[in-house]
Amino acid sequence: MIERPEKVLREVFGYDRFRHHQKEIIDTLIAGGDCLVLMPTGGGKSLCYQVPALVMDGTAVVVSPLIALMQDQVAALRQFGIDAGYLNSTQDFEERRDTLRRLSAGGLKLLYLSPERLLMPETLDLLHRHRISLFAIDEAHCVSQWGHDFRKEYRQLDCLPERFPDVPRIALTATADRRVRGEIVEHLHLKRARRFLHSFDRPNICYRVVDARNSREELWRFIETQHPGDAGIVYCLSRRRTEEVARWLTEKGRVALPYHAGMPDAERAENQHRFLHEEGVIVVATIAFGMGIDKPDVRFVAHLNLPKNLEAYYQETGRAGRDGLPASAWMSYSLGDVMTLGSFVESSDAAGSHKQVMQHKLRTLLGWCEITTCRRKALLAYFDEDMESDCGNCDNCLVPPEVLDSTQNARLALSCVYRTGQRFGVGYLINVLRGKADERMRRNGHDRLALSGTGTNLDERQWRNLFRQLIAAGMLVMDDAGHGSLLLDPSCRPLLRGEARFMQRMQQKPARGRSLPGSKTPTALAEGDHALFEALRGLRTDLAKAQNVPPYVIFHDATLIALATRKPKDIRDLVEIAGIGTGKQERYGQSVVDLIRGFP
Ligand code: ADP
Ligand code: ZN
Numbered sequence: 172m173i174e175r176p177e178k179v180l181r182e183v184f185g186y187d188r189f190r191h192h193q194k195e196i197i198d199t200l201i202a203g204g205d206c207l208v209l210m211p212t213g214g215g216k217s218l219c220y221q222v223p224a225l226v227m228d229g230t231a232v233v234v235s236p237l238i239a240l241m242q243d244q245v246a247a248l249r250q251f252g253i254d255a256g257y258l259n260s261t262q263d264f265e266e267r268r269d270t271l272r273r274l275s276a277g278g279l280k281l282l283y284l285s286p287e288r289l290l291m292p293e294t295l296d297l298l299h300r301h302r303i304s305l306f307a308i309d310e311a312h313c314v315s316q317w318g319h320d321f322r323k324e325y326r327q328l329d330c331l332p333e334r335f336p337d338v339p340r341i342a343l344t345a346t347a348d349r350r351v352r353g354e355i356v357e358h359l360h361l362k363r364a365r366r367f368l369h370s371f372d373r374p375n376i377c378y379r380v381v382d383a384r385n386s387r388e389e390l391w392r393f394i395e396t397q398h399p400g401d402a403g404i405v406y407c408l409s410r411r412r413t414e415e416v417a418r419w420l421t422e423k424g425r426v427a428l429p430y431h432a433g434m435p436d437a438e439r440a441e442n443q444h445r446f447l448h449e450e451g452v453i454v455v456a457t458i459a460f461g462m463g464i465d466k467p468d469v470r471f472v473a474h475l476n477l478p479k480n481l482e483a484y485y486q487e488t489g490r491a492g493r494d495g496l497p498a499s500a501w502m503s504y505s506l507g508d509v510m511t512l513g514s515f516v517e518s519s520d521a522a523g524s525h526k527q528v529m530q531h532k533l534r535t536l537l538g539w540c541e542i543t544t545c546r547r548k549a550l551l552a553y554f555d556e557d558m559e560s561d562c563g564n565c566d567n568c569l570v571p572p573e574v575l576d577s578t579q580n581a582r583l584a585l586s587c588v589y590r591t592g593q594r595f596g597v598g599y600l601i602n603v604l605r606g607k608a609d610e611r612m613r614r615n616g617h618d619r620l621a622l623s624g625t626g627t628n629l630d631e632r633q634w635r636n637l638f639r640q641l642i643a644a645g646m647l648v649m650d651d652a653g654h655g656s657l658l659l660d661p662s663c664r665p666l667l668r669g670e671a672r673f674m675q676r677m678q679q680k681p682a683r684g685r686s687l688p689g690s691k692t693p694t695a696l697a698e699g700d701h702a703l704f705e706a707l708r709g710l711r712t713d714l715a716k717a718q719n720v721p722p723y724v725i726f727h728d729a730t731l732i733a734l735a736t737r738k739p740k741d742i743r744d745l746v747e748i749a750g751i752g753t754g755k756q757e758r759y760g761q762s763v764v765d766l767i768r769g770f771p
Contacts, residue, residue: 174225174226175226176189176194176197176198176201176222176223176226177189179222179225179226180218180222181746181752182746182752182753183225183251183252183253183752183753183754184218184222184251184750184752185730185746185748185749185750185751185752185755186749186750187749189218190214190215191210191214191215191369192208192210192367192369193215193218193219193222195365195367196208196219196341196365196367197218197219197222197223197226199339199365200219200220200223200227200305200339200341201223201226201227203337203339204339204364204365205339205340205341205361205363205364205365206219206339206340206341206342206364206365206366206367207311207341207342207352207355207356207361207364207365207366207367208341208342208343208344208367208369209343209344209345209346209352209366209367209368209369210343210345210367210369211345211369211370211371211372211373211489212345212373212489212490212493213373213375213467213489213492213493213494213495214345214369216309216343216345217244219307219341219343220233220305220307220341220343221248221253221281223304223305224280224281224304224305224307225253225280227304227305228302228304229277229301229302229303229304230274230277230279230280230281230282230301230302230303230304231280231281231282231303231304231305231306231307232282232284232289232298232303232305232306232307233281233282233283233284233306233307233309234284234285234286234289234306234307234308234309234328235283235284235285235309235310236285236286236309236310236313236320236322236325237285238259238260238261238285240309240310240465241257241259241283241285242257243465243721243724244283244465245257245281245283246720246721246724247724248281250720250724250725250754250755250758251752251754251755252752252753252754252755252757252758253280253281253754254273254278254279254280254281255279255280255281255282255283256269256270256273256274256279256281256282256283257270257282257283257284258270258271258282258283258284258288258294259284259285259288270282271297274297274301275301277301277302285324286313286322286324286325286327286328287324289328290324290327290328290330295334298335299334299335303335303338304338305338305339305340305341306331306335306338306339306340306341307340307341307342307343308325308328308340308341308342308343308359309343310343310344311325311342311343311344311355311359312344312345312346312348312351312355313325314326314328314354314355314358314359315346315350315351315354315355315358316354325358326358328359329358329359329360332360340359340361340364342355342359342361342364345489346486348482348554349555370551370556371485371551371554371556372547372551372556372558373488373489373492374562374564375492375495375496375497375498376488376489376491376492376498376499376500376564377497377498377499377500377564377565377566377569378488378499378500378546378547378550378564378565378566379393379499379500379501379502379565379566380501380502380503380504380540380546380566381393381501381502381503381504381566382503382504382505382636382639382678383503383504383505384505384632386475386503386505387416387419387475389503390405390416390473390475390501390503391420391423393471393473393499393501394420394425394453394471394473395423397471397499397501398470398471398499400450400451401451401468401470401471402446402450402451402452402453402466402468402469402470403453403454403469403470403471403472403473403491404453404454404455404456404460404461404469404471404472404473404487404490404491405420405427405453405454405455405456405472405473405474405475406456406457406458406460406472406473406474406475406476406478406487407455407456407457407475407476408457408475408476408511409457410429410431410432410433410434410457412475413429413430413431413455413456413457414429414431414455416429416455416475417429417453417455420453420455425451425453426445426449426451426452426453427452427453427454427455428442428445428446428452428453428454428455429442429454429455429456430442430443430454430455430456430457430459430460431456431457431459431460432457432459442454443460443464446464446466447464447466447721448715448716448719448720448721448722449712450708450712450722458478458483458487461486461487461490464490465493466490466493466721466723467493467494467723467727467728468493468494468496468723468727468728469490469491469492469493469498470491470492470496470497470498470499471491471498471499471500471501472487472488472490472491472498472499472500472501473499473500473501473502473503474487474488474501474502474503475503476503476508476511477502477504477508477509477512477536477537477540478502478536479512479532479533479536480529480532480533480535480536481532481535481536481539481550481553482532484502484536485550485554488500494723494727494728494729495729496728496729496732502540504540505639506597506635506636506638506639506642509537509639509642509643510596510597510649510655512533513533513642513648513649514649514654514655516529516530516533517530517649517650517651517652518651518652534643534645535553537642537643538643538644539553540643541639541640541643541644541676542567542676543567543571543572543574543676544561544567545558545561545562545565545567545568546562546565546566546567546568547561547562547564547565547568548561548562572676572677573676573677574674574675574676574677575674575675575677576672576673576674576675577637577673577674577675578666578671578672578673580626580628580629580637580675581637581641581646581666581673581675582666582667582669582673583604583622583625583626584600584604584626584634584637584638584641585641585646585647585659585663585666585667586622586667587600587603587604587620587622587626588600588647588657588658588659589659590617590620590622591603591615591617591620593650593656593657593658593659594656595656595657596654596655596656596657597634597635597638597655597657599611599612600638600657601626601631601634601635601638603617603618603620603622603623604622604623604624604625604626604634605624605626605627605631605634606618606623606624606625606626606627608623632678636675636678637675638657640675640676641663641673642657644662644673645660645662646659646660646662646663646666647659647660647663648660696732696735696736697736700735700736701735702770703734703735703738703767703770704731704732704735706766706770707726707731707734707735707763707766708722708731710762710763710766711725711726711731714759714762725755725759726750726751726755726759727750729749729750730748730749730750730751733748733749733750734748734763734767738767738770739763739764739767740764740767740768741764742756742760742761742764745760745763745764
């Protein structure tokens with residue numbers, strides 16, 4: 172019997188209406204057409220093929236690059252009462268036979284496969300012997316060499332239209348890059364597919380950048396005031412630092428675990444498992460952590476070091492708030508970071524043109540850190556997307572930064588670089604400006620320069636801030652030997668000649684202990700409701716433990732919040748709650764209403 176998509180959405184998944192282009196995508200597939208779907212993380216890509224899979228006859232085949240992702244999706248689907256399975260190398264014989272039996276009996280609605288597995292001749296034969304409703308190619312950017320996760324087997328998926336000409340295909344990705352898009356269309360033969368391009372904005376993520384002298388202390392202030400009990404990811408550059416920061420957060424009373432490529436496999440897997448299965452865990456990781464993490468309730472992503480470029484930043488921060496509830500992207504940023512990354516690029520042995528691209532991307536990132544206007548607008552503009560008005564949910568919108576005309580000081584800083592022969596780093600230059608002569612300076616005769624000691628109007632911190640902004644603006648560049656000496660870039664000439672002005676973004680003094688404006692904790696519930704929410708969270712943990720699945724596959728936080736506010740006391744009222752369909756109503760309805768009824 173064919174069910175209508177709306178009915179499936181309501182009864183199986185427990186949601187009232189389709190989002191964005193979901194409905195059109197679903198209708199296109201059901202009518203036999205191909206689709207290319209570009210939607211940001213958390214946009215709701217999965218339902219685009221899961222709903223048709225339930226409506227159409229046969230089994231939908233989902234190509235997924237990682238075993239962890241498949242297991243997560245299948246576990247989540249089974250919670251909805253959907254017959255889904257996968258075939259992969261981690262299965263034992265029994266499990267595999269069981270999946271194949273359900274496929275043959277025609278009950279299996281979704282089958283998850285890696286591209287390697289799908290392309291094996293015996294798998295292709297197997298699929299030919301069964302009715303396949305559609306092919307969904309998830310993380311389709313893996314087909315692109317320009318992307319960050321190239322997988323060569325993805326290219327061979329171009330055999331599907333020839334081998335299964337009547338089976339509709341849908342390719343999905345959250346990667347915005349135009350070049351990557353082009354490659355998906357070309358290598359997956361999707362020229363005739365309908366394209367659904369959604370805005371890449373993540374409105375629920377609040378972006379913040381702080382100029383931090385002590386980034387660890389600032390991080391703690393942020394976590395303590397904004398996310399006292401929330402799960403989050405902290406990114407660092409080095410392995411040693413991840414361990415040190417994790418230890419430090421643990422001393423502060425949080426559950427914080429390190430994650431990096433140098434750890435023993437078992438320990439790393441254990442830490443990831445705890446992050447997924449326990450509530451409120453913080454993982455302190457190098458960028459190795461993230462791909463394959465589908466946890467929807469990551470409430471914050473913090474960068475203790477600058478990411479490589481804006482693309483990487485967007486991808487890493489995108490792991491926050493997939494469930495659509497408020498989340499934060501926080502980053503600390505200092506002159507030291509800028510110097511480190513700059514000299515990384517300069518002293519790398521990449522080919523000249525590649526180095527230029529890296530240098531350019533770093534400059535763009537620095538520029539974004541220093542802007543005084545809406546961060547979201549600038550971020551989306553970088554991905555070729557226009558936003559009409561400011562977002563109201565980034566640090567610059569919430570507390571517009573002060574801007575000061577620092578033309579005079581900027582000129583002084585540039586002159587100092589020039590007069591000392593473009594051979595010195597920031598510390599030395601600031602000492603010259605502030606007239607703090609030492610032996611080395613005297614030997615160089617720099618204590619006798621006319622500008623020596625003329626910069627006492629600013630303290631050291633203010634000078635560092637100004638130098639950082641001159642580097643970000645591209646007027647000062649790092650030497651290519653990686654010694655940290657600064658050189659003048661020709662673009663500083665108008666400023667030196669008095670034809671241009673320099674506006675400096677002033678650092679705000681953080682107000683100790685007070686929470687930042689615009690902070691919205693998703694669990695901001697009335698006093699009484701909060702206790703019920705916590706009790707429901709406890710119930711969810713117990714249910715999850717009993718089945719060895721992550722808590723979020725039982726209920727998302729949004730569902731718990733709706734339950735805590737509306738307090739349904741009758742099992743039949745549960746279908747009104749978003750995220751509870753008939754499957755979950757049957758499974759957990761009784762325990763939920765019992766808990767709510769027993770609550771004062
Ligand atoms: P993506 O794969 O695009 O990152 P998901 O498919 O995981 O996103 O969906 C993100 C979240 O949004 C999930 O919690 C999902 O259940 C929810 N969601 C998707 N579609 C809808 C909808 N139409 N109404 C309500 N919630 C939805
Ligand atoms: Zn903004």
